[in-house]
Every structure is written in structure tokens, then in C-alpha cells.
Amino acid sequence: MKFLICGGAGYVGSHMVRYLVENQHEVVVYDDLSTGHREAVGDDVPFVHGDVGDAVTLWRLFATHKFDAVMHFCARSLVGESVVDPYQYYRNNVANTLMLLAAMREAGIQRLVFSSTAAVFGNPRSDTIDESHPTDPINPYGQSKLMIERVLADAYRAYGLRSVALRYFNAAGADPSGSIGESHHPETHLIPNLLRAVLGNGPGLKVFGDDYETRDGTCVRDYVHVNDLASAHLLAVEFLEENEGAFTFNLGNGEGFSVREVIAAAQRVTGRPVPHVIAGRRPGDPPTLVASSLQARQRLGWQPRIGVLDDILGSAWRWHLQPRY
Ligand SMILES: NC(=O)c1ccc[n+]([C@@H]2O[C@H](COP(=O)([O-])OP(=O)(O)OC[C@H]3O[C@@H](n4cnc5c(N)ncnc54)[C@H](O)[C@@H]3O)[C@@H](O)[C@H]2O)c1
Numbered sequence: 001m002k003f004l005i006c007g008g009a010g011y012v013g014s015h016m017v018r019y020l021v022e023n024q025h026e027v028v029v030y031d032d033l034s035t036g037h038r039e040a041v042g043d044d045v046p047f048v049h050g051d052v053g054d055a056v057t058l059w060r061l062f063a064t065h066k067f068d069a070v071m072h073f074c075a076r077s078l079v080g081e082s083v084v085d086p087y088q089y090y091r092n093n094v095a096n097t098l099m100l101l102a103a104m105r106e107a108g109i110q111r112l113v114f115s116s117t118a119a120v121f122g123n124p125r126s127d128t129i130d131e132s133h134p135t136d137p138i139n140p141y142g143q144s145k146l147m148i149e150r151v152l153a154d155a156y157r158a159y160g161l162r163s164v165a166l167r168y169f170n171a172a173g174a175d176p177s178g179s180i181g182e183s184h185h186p187e188t189h190l191i192p193n194l195l196r197a198v199l200g201n202g203p204g205l206k207v208f209g210d211d212y213e214t215r216d217g218t219c220v221r222d223y224v225h226v227n228d229l230a231s232a233h234l235l236a237v238e239f240l241e242e243n244e245g246a247f248t249f250n251l252g253n254g255e256g257f258s259v260r261e262v263i264a265a266a267q268r269v270t271g272r273p274v275p276h277v278i279a280g281r282r283p284g285d286p287p288t289l290v291a292s293s294l295q296a297r298q299r300l301g302w303q304p305r306i307g308v309l310d311d312i313l314g315s316a317w318r319w320h321l322q323p324r325y
């Protein structure tokens with residue numbers, strides 16, 4: 001199949017591109033490089049520099065290539081920033097996505113996989129979160145993703161657009177080759193910050209809060225390997241060949257680890273201490289977020305392959321020892 005990968009130079013998108021190429025699919029990457037890296041996309045992969053909100057460039061792209069499906073990874077995705085500057089989030093994550101959807105409609109492309117997030121749920125009301133859990137985002141980032149999920153439901157009813165919104169829990173790890181990995185500026189995610197602290201790069205790790213109602217007082221998250229997210233996207237496109245509708249699936253390993261447990265695992269994997277200090281809570285952090293991915297397993301046939309935390313950390317560590325961008 002031939003795919004347009006919007007945001008393919010970013011962390012998750014670049015792993016998607018690698019996965020599709022390895023599975024003999026044809027790919028074009030479209031990215032404005034606002035947070036992505038040109039080096040994350042192989043020189044042999046067609047790359048178009050552009051904004052998903054730019055109707056003219058999209059129109060040209062769709063006139064040149066015949067795509068079977070679009071995968072849409074583009075977003076602003078910092079929760080704190082979304083509270084301070086919500087317009088940026090609604091502009092990029094909502095308005096620009098609408099431009100993409102309209103251009104797809106004109107081009108007659110009927111299949112989309114969209115990167116959604118556990119942030120659509122807000123504060124969890126149960127230990128594990130399945131698709132029937134109420135959606136009630138507590139920040140503009142989560143709101144912007146939920147808005148698009150709703151637009152996709154309307155787009156199916158009105159235009160027959162088939163879509164899957166994949167709600168990732170905590171994307172983590174790197175391709176086992178060590179040649180691509182996570183590199184955000186600024187970096188806010190736990191695992192890269194922790195590994196940089198191990199290497200003595202940047203400030204030591206701050207643990208945001210140890211007074212939560214969890215087993216050791218620190219926040220619990222469900223870490224899912226980035227290549228397992230990639231496999232879910234391809235399965236989602238295959239699922240849309242057989243199934244009409246606008247679907248949502250949660251993606252996680254179904255097991256939560258506290259920040260302290262991640263630190264302990266990183267010490268095991270790297271064989272080095274993780275310098276850290278306990279700091280205050282970070283606003284907007286729910287105590288626990290753990291996915292039930294039963295639906296993805298049963299309906300998509302998804303089977304995470306790097307589900308053990310030490311293996312996820314090991315792949316991230318390989319990348320951080322020699323980051324290329
Ligand atoms: N990383 C996570 O833990 C996580 C969890 C849940 C959901 N998500 C979602 O997954 C997606 C990918 O996340 P990521 O961590 O890889 O982010 P990222 O910032 O690394 O990647 C996003 C990519 O999209 C590009 N981009 C952004 N706006 C664009 C625009 N208007 N036009 C063209 N390109 C644009 C960026 O340059 C970047 O390459 C996002 O939609 C994010 O909200 C990520």
C-alpha cells in the first residue's frame with residue numbers, strides 16, 4: 001500500500017515510517033519540521049516539507065500521488081504549554097487537521113489513522129481505562145484531540161471517511177537498531193529525561209511528586225513501545241479495509257509502573273545510578289493512567305512485542321548512548 005505519513009519526522013511518526021518501509025510499503029513523509037528531525041527519515045524516503053494546514057501544498061501532493069491511507073501524527077503535544085497557549089493547540093491540532101481532512105475528501109482518500117491520547121479521558125475513574133471510560137479532558141491538548149475524534153465520527157456519517165483514532169498511553173523506547181529515537185526540545189518525558197540524567201547531560205531528574213495515592217507515592221503510567229504503536233497503525237489500516245466507521249482504540253501494555261519503579265528499572269538496565277531529586281507535583285498529572293487494550297488485541301489482532309519495561313528502557317538507552325539528532 002501507499003501511505004502519506006503526516007508528522008513522519010517526529011518521534012512516533014519516524015518509527016512508523018521505518019516499520020512501513022521494512023514491511024515493503026510505499027511511504028511519503030509530510031512534515032513542517034516544527035518539532036521533528038529530517039535525519040529521522042531515511043534519505044531514500046520521499047520527504048515533502050510542508051504544513052498540514054497548507055491547502056495548496058496538500059492539493060499538489062494529492063494530485064501527484066495516489067495514497068491508500070493517511071496516518072496523521074502532527075500535533076503540538078505539551079500539556080503544560082497547551083494550558084498557557086491554547087490557541088496554538090486548537091490551531092494546529094484542530095484547524096490544521098480540518099484542512100487535511102478536507103483535502104483528503106477532495107482527493108477521495110477514505111482511510112485515516114489518527115494519533116489520539118490517553119489525555120482525552122482526564123482524571124481516571126477506574127484502575128484501568130477501556131474505551132467505555134468517559135472522556136473528560138482536563139487540558140486544551142486533550143480537548144483538541146477529543147474534538148478531532150468527534151469530527152471523525154461526523155466525517156464518517158457525512159462523507160463515509162473510515163478512521164481509527166489510536167489513544168496512546170505513554171509512548172516509550174526506540175527502534176532496536178539505535179538509529180532513530182526520541183529527541184524533543186524541550187524534553188518533558190520521563191524516560192529520556194531520566195536517561196539524560198544517567199549520562200550527566202542536562203539537569204538531574206526531578207521526580208514530580210511523591211505524595212500521590214499510589215503504592216509508593218509517585219505517579220503510575222503504562223509505557224508502550226513505539227514500535228508496538230507502529231504495528232497497531234498498520235493493523236488499523238487493514239481493519240478499515242473490512243470495517244466501516246470511526247473507531248477508537250486504547251493502546252498500552254495494561255501494566256502500570258511508578259516513577260520510582262522506572263528509576264529502579266533504569267538502574268538495572270544501565271548499571272548506573274539515576275541521580276534524582278523529589279520535586280513538587282507537576283500540574284495536570286493524574287496519579288495513575290493504565291490502559292485496557294483488550295479491544296485493540298481482539299479487534300485489531302494487536303500483540304505488543306516489546307512489553308517488558310526493562311526491554312523498553314534498554315532500547316531507549318541504546319539510542320541515548322549515541323543520539324544522532
Ligand atoms: N509521545 C507520546 O507519549 C504520545 C502519547 C499520546 C499521544 N501522542 C500523539 O502522537 C503524535 C506524535 O507524537 P510525538 O511524540 O511523535 O510528537 P513529535 O512532536 O515528535 O512529532 C510530531 C511531528 O509532527 C510535525 N508537525 C507538527 N505540526 C505540523 C504541521 N502543522 N504540519 C506538518 N507537520 C507538523 C512535527 O514537526 C513532528 O515531526 C502526536 O499527535 C501526539 O499528540 C504522543
Ligand SMILES: O=c1ccn([C@@H]2O[C@H](COP(=O)(O)OP(=O)(O)O[C@H]3O[C@H](CO)[C@@H](O)[C@H](O)[C@H]3O)[C@@H](O)[C@H]2O)c(=O)[nH]1
Nearest residue numbers: 117118119169170188189190193206207208219282285289
Ligand atoms: O522529568 C520528569 C518527567 C516526568 N515525570 C513524571 O513521569 C510520569 C510520566 O510523565 P511523561 O513522560 O511526561 O508522560 P505523561 O505526562 O504521562 O504524558 C504522556 O502520556 C500521555 C498519555 O498517558 C499523553 O497524553 C502525553 O502526550 C504524553 O506526553 C508523570 O507522572 C510525570 O510527573 C517526572 O517525574 N519527571
